[in-house]
Amino acid sequence: MREIFFPKRMWRPRGDLKRRYDVVIVGGGSHGLATAYYLAKHHGVKDVCILERSYIGSGASGRNTTIIRANYRTPEGAAFYRESVRLYERLSSELDFNLMFSQHGHLTLAHSDRGLVVAQERAEVNKLLGIRSEVIGPDRIRELCPELDLSDKPAYPILGALYHPPGGIIRHDAVVWAYARGADRLGVEIHPYTEVTGFERSGDRIVAVETTRGRVECGQVVSATAGWSSLVGKLAGLRLPITTHILQAFVTEPLKPFLDVIIVSSQLHVYVSQTDRGEFLIGAEIEPYTTYKSTGTLSFLEYSARHALELFPQLEKTKVLRTWTGLCDLSPDYSPILGKTEIENFHVSAGWGTYGFKAAPIVGVTLAELVATQKTPALIAPFALERFYTDTLVSELAAAAVSH
Amino acid sequence: MSFLLECPRCGSRPVDEFAYFGEVTRRPKGSASLRELTEYVYFRDNVAGVQREWWQHRTGCGEWFLAERDTRTNEVLAIHLPQPERAQAGGAE
Ligand SMILES: Cc1cc2nc3c(=O)[nH]c(=O)nc-3n(C[C@H](O)[C@H](O)[C@H](O)COP(=O)(O)OP(=O)(O)OC[C@H]3O[C@@H](n4cnc5c(N)ncnc54)[C@H](O)[C@@H]3O)c2cc1C
Ligand SMILES: [Zn+2]
Numbered sequence: 001m002r003e004i005f006f007p008k009r010m011w012r013p014r015g016d017l018k019r020r021y022d023v024v025i026v027g028g029g030s031h032g033l034a035t036a037y038y039l040a041k042h043h044g045v046k047d048v049c050i051l052e053r054s055y056i057g058s059g060a061s062g063r064n065t066t067i068i069r070a071n072y073r074t075p076e077g078a079a080f081y082r083e084s085v086r087l088y089e090r091l092s093s094e095l096d097f098n099l100m101f102s103q104h105g106h107l108t109l110a111h112s113d114r115g116l117v118v119a120q121e122r123a124e125v126n127k128l129l130g131i132r133s134e135v136i137g138p139d140r141i142r143e144l145c146p147e148l149d150l151s152d153k154p155a156y157p158i159l160g161a162l163y164h165p166p167g168g169i170i171r172h173d174a175v176v177w178a179y180a181r182g183a184d185r186l187g188v189e190i191h192p193y194t195e196v197t198g199f200e201r202s203g204d205r206i207v208a209v210e211t212t213r214g215r216v217e218c219g220q221v222v223s224a225t226a227g228w229s230s231l232v233g234k235l236a237g238l239r240l241p242i243t244t245h246i247l248q249a250f251v252t253e254p255l256k257p258f259l260d261v262i263i264v265s266s267q268l269h270v271y272v273s274q275t276d277r278g279e280f281l282i283g284a285e286i287e288p289y290t291t292y293k294s295t296g297t298l299s300f301l302e303y304s305a306r307h308a309l310e311l312f313p314q315l316e317k318t319k320v321l322r323t324w325t326g327l328c329d330l331s332p333d334y335s336p337i338l339g340k341t342e343i344e345n346f347h348v349s350a351g352w353g354t355y356g357f358k359a360a361p362i363v364g365v366t367l368a369e370l371v372a373t374q375k376t377p378a379l380i381a382p383f384a385l386e387r388f389y390t391d392t393l394v395s396e397l398a399a400a401a402v403s404h
Numbered sequence: 405m406s407f408l409l410e411c412p413r414c415g416s417r418p419v420d421e422f423a424y425f426g427e428v429t430r431r432p433k434g435s436a437s438l439r440e441l442t443e444y445v446y447f448r449d450n451v452a453g454v455q456r457e458w459w460q461h462r463t464g465c466g467e468w469f470l471a472e473r474d475t476r477t478n479e480v481l482a483i484h485l486p487q488p489e490r491a492q493a494g495g496a497e
């Protein structure tokens with residue numbers, strides 16, 4: 001009974017770094033942790049360490065707006081995210097941790113004929129892959145979300161929506177902690193406050209990783225550093241097609257629950273959900289210029305609040321509680337960069353832009369398989385870095401610019 | 405806070421008035437290979453530090469110019485108008 005008053009550690013405190021690890025994972029976010037977990041769990045590869053420059057989950061994994069969905073535009077993308085949603089559906093029991101995943105549905109609003117056409121295209125691609133996704137009209141939208149302003153008063157009245165019933169939100173910190181705890185229990189070492197500062201190369205291989213706590217030799221390296229990918233890539237001698245931008249979000253004070261679904265409007269550059277605590281969670285697009293400075297802007301608050309009010313005028317008197325910012329690693333085609341590189345034992349998970357949290361489980365499963373077997377799983381073959389050398393892109397612009 | 409950027413014609417203005425066109429890149433010369441072209445089109449240094457980059461005063465006077473900005477702090481260290489001679493010689497602008 002008394003122990004409930006003492007916080008329990010979820011994973012072991014870090015020890016000294018060993019001289020060598022079979023696998024060194026750079027980045028202690030959802031992707032790095034999931035990869036470590038599945039390496040140990042599915043492949044018995046347990047001589048693994050995670051090196052994180054700050055605290056675990058300090059990157060975008062602890063700052064996102066937790067939208068999980070599979071209704072992407074390309075068959076490659078939709079099939080990939082579909083598998084991730086399936087893994088998320090079983091993840092609470094797999095990791096024995098309540099992740100508070102609530103699949104209440106996701107609505108991408110269309111305010112124009114063009115918007116309806118894009119929604120229709122996505123619905124067709126999705127249906128062929130067995131993903132629940134359909135275009136609905138204003139009457140059905142009103143049933144799902146009576147509080148939305150469906151009148152012709154807003155500047156861009158709502159004509160219809162792409163409805164994706166399995167879309168939902170989750171507790172992002174819990175996902176990070178559960179993967180960290182799961183990996184730790186299987187023997188993975190987690191090293192927070194250990195920054196990677198260089199790589200020692202011998203020809204096309206990395207032989208050792210330099211860190212702020214000394215040098216470690218490695219069999220293979222995985223970089224799962226999202227917004228910092230270009231910098232870590234550069235340390236290894238690898239140039240990437242990525243630019244780093246900030247994405248911001250804010251929450252209001254808690255209100256009585258009245259919004260179940262997630263509402264996204266590309267036309268208004270805004271999306272809205274209500275958290276389990278009752279806060280309205282509002283986000284928008286990235287800032288257009290590249291930056292590594294994680295400071296919010298007043299202009300973001302102004303325009304995203306104004307646009308959210310176009311959808312929910314009843315939030316007019318609601319106060320903003322807090323706002324925050326995270327780094328996003330944008331790729332030219334809004335699809336991830338996943339797997340092998342021209343450096344033989346250096347693999348990447350990058351190019352996640354504003355939409356990578358939903359992919360953590362499937363990234364973990366597929367990257368672990370790649371590291372363990374040296375073969376690229378078919379599901380992620382379209383996302384190889386090589387596509388940028390050969391100019392064979394996978395454009396998700398239509399489904400990922402505002403919808404995260 | 406977002407930051408202020410200095411237009412060579414209009415002076416200091418909020419960054420939201422400007423359109424950003426990315427880091428200065430080097431166009432491959434002559435008959436480039438596919439790899440050289442895709443490097444040029446897609447790959448970026450994306451530095452955490454001082455970056456030379458293109459801006460346009462979109463909702464102001466419309467002028468295109470170059471800035472040197474520290475991407476870690478968003479401090480703008482210098483701005484200047486592009487120089488055609490240099491562009492021809494180095495191909496950098
Ligand atoms: C405001 C916001 C909202 C978002 N909303 C959504 C959403 O609704 N749905 C969705 O799917 N995605 C969303 N995203 C995107 C998503 O959060 C990211 O794509 C995802 O979390 C990336 O996970 P990661 O583990 O790859 O990276 P991160 O969690 O960023 O982890 C990378 C880690 O690498 C560490 N690192 C960097 N350099 C080094 C180094 N040299 N040495 C050691 N460690 C290093 C960093 O400290 C960091 O902890 C959002 C992002 C933001 C910022
Ligand atoms: Zn001007």
